[in-house]
Amino acid sequence: MARFRGRGMASVNYPIGMNLGGDPSQALIHSNPDGKFTVALSAIDLGQGMKQVTRQVAAETLGVPIEDVYVDTADSDTGPHDMGSFASRGTHRMGNAVIAAAREARGVLLEAAAEELEVNAADLVTDGRGNIHVKGAPSRSITVRATAQAAQFKQGKTIAGRGIFLIPLSSVDAETGEMNPNTAFAHACLVADVEVDDETGDVTVLGMSSAYELGRVINPRMVEQQLVGGAWMGISHALYETPEPYYPNPDHGPRDFNEYLMPGPGDIAPYSITILERPAPDGPFGGKGPGEMCANPVLPAIANAVYNAVGVRVNDLPITPEKILRGIRANGGAKPQARRGGAL
Amino acid sequence: MAKVPMQFRLNGSDRAAFADPADNLLTVLRRGLNEFGPKYGCGQGTCGTCSVLIDGELHLACLTLAAACEGASIETVSGMADGPNLHPLQNAFMEHFAAQCGFCTPGMLIAAKALLDRNPNPSREEVIDAIAGNICRCTGYEPIIQAILSAARVSPAQRRS
Ligand code: FES
Ligand code: FES
Helix, strand or coil: CCEEEEEEEEEEEEECCCCCCCEEEEEEEEECCCCCEEEECCCCCCCCCHHHHHHHHHHHHHCCCHHHEEEECCCCCCCCCECCCCCCCHHHHHHHHHHHHHHHHHHHHHHHHHHHHCCCHHHEEECCCCEEEECCEEEEEEEHHHHHHHHHHHHCCCCEEEEEEEECCCCCCCCCCCCCCCCCEEEEEEEEEEEEECCCCCEEEEEEEEEEECECCCCHHHHHHHHHHHHHHHHHHHHCCCCCCCCCCHHHCCCCCCCCCCCCHHHCCCEEEEEECCCCCCCHHHECCCHHHHCCCHHHHHHHHHHHHHCCCCCCCCCCHHHHHHHHHHCCCCCCCCCCCCCC | CCCEEEEEEECCEEEEEEECCCCEHHHHHHHHCCCCCCCCCCCCCCCCCCEEEECCEEEEHHHCEHHHHCCCEEECHHHCCECCECCHHHHHHHHCCCCCCCCCHHHHHHHHHHHHHHCCCCCHHHHHHHCCCCCCCCCCCHHHHHHHHHHHHCCHHHCCC
């Protein structure tokens, strides 16, 4: 009848995106008559921040204020083709497609401005605040808005850009089995501290610490929040969620949120995160993107922490009290393991 | 079944609807009155995203018979902002990144408002208790807890009730 503390660790090398027949994303950008830009994507923002990342990347590349960029991700019937929002591919794949589209649109924008100012487009720069001017001569300027209107109503030009980013299919070498499915890997290490009750089998997560290397972090607050939310999901998968808690008879499985368990706001643990940035050579401004790996290392770290606490190795998820109690009984009692790295 | 007329106040305006006497309030709000603030999550009282205030008290619209709200004053997330001025809780949710997909947010905001209306200075435990009936799949709850605690620190004079 005791509570045992344990510490577990897990690391992850996480491939960004996938490579089943090639992995393309497309983006289209056009200017509206008011000098604002619309980015059309078919990838969906499910709350992970796709729209915000797209706005930042597009505004930076176009050289216009972020408020002047709209992102339309709604419709895969009418939008440009995209593989979708999965495999943690959004920032990397779509971000690169958006940069390509924004570069082309910026080229047309500067040409239209050059025509109005009667200068060479190569001599023009943007100030990021909605103006275009001659390099070294800020007074010779025109607003993006006036340029967009001139392009549309005088010059008969479309200020627009097309972008695609493709990771081509990497075939398997028949001799060696070698392939190169991914170009960008993110990395993380996570430590979890738990307490296990040997009478009830209950696991309490006391706290977690992690370090994530994600390439250039395009929006730090959103990355941090994605990591916090993903870690909760990791705890949930490690200790709570299953459609078949009483397998092999699924008749007694959960039918609703009363029976399908997830940790509530009272079950969360303090979590400290360190973010490391090693920009990816082929990422948009060096970005990779966190995505699924927010949750991944939490599961093995908790499994290791449970083993460290009571000596029970649970090999199938979730790690329920029942499995822990059966393990403790099979071992003839809780068997706390050695621990390095100081007191918990 | 024959439809019956019902009237109540919704976010400060008098509204009337014809609805099946067995309809729940969530159905009448969303289908009858195009009030899409409260979300349909589970339809059986387990997720909290349909939360509304009825005469100031927190209720699950999916478990409330609409006809029982005759004459009542109903408040949804859509009524929290004062014109262009967001409620301090809404501002705090933005500040603290307390919404990701946003599906739980209407219910979280209403549950938090119910808490602050009766207890302007809640402890962390009281905040947790207040949102324990609301499921969030995305945020891990911590930013929501932080947002509510920080909105509570905004002086009541600045807060619209
Ligand atoms: S929809 Fe009412 S509680 Fe889920
Ligand atoms: S933000 Fe997605 S459910 Fe809470």
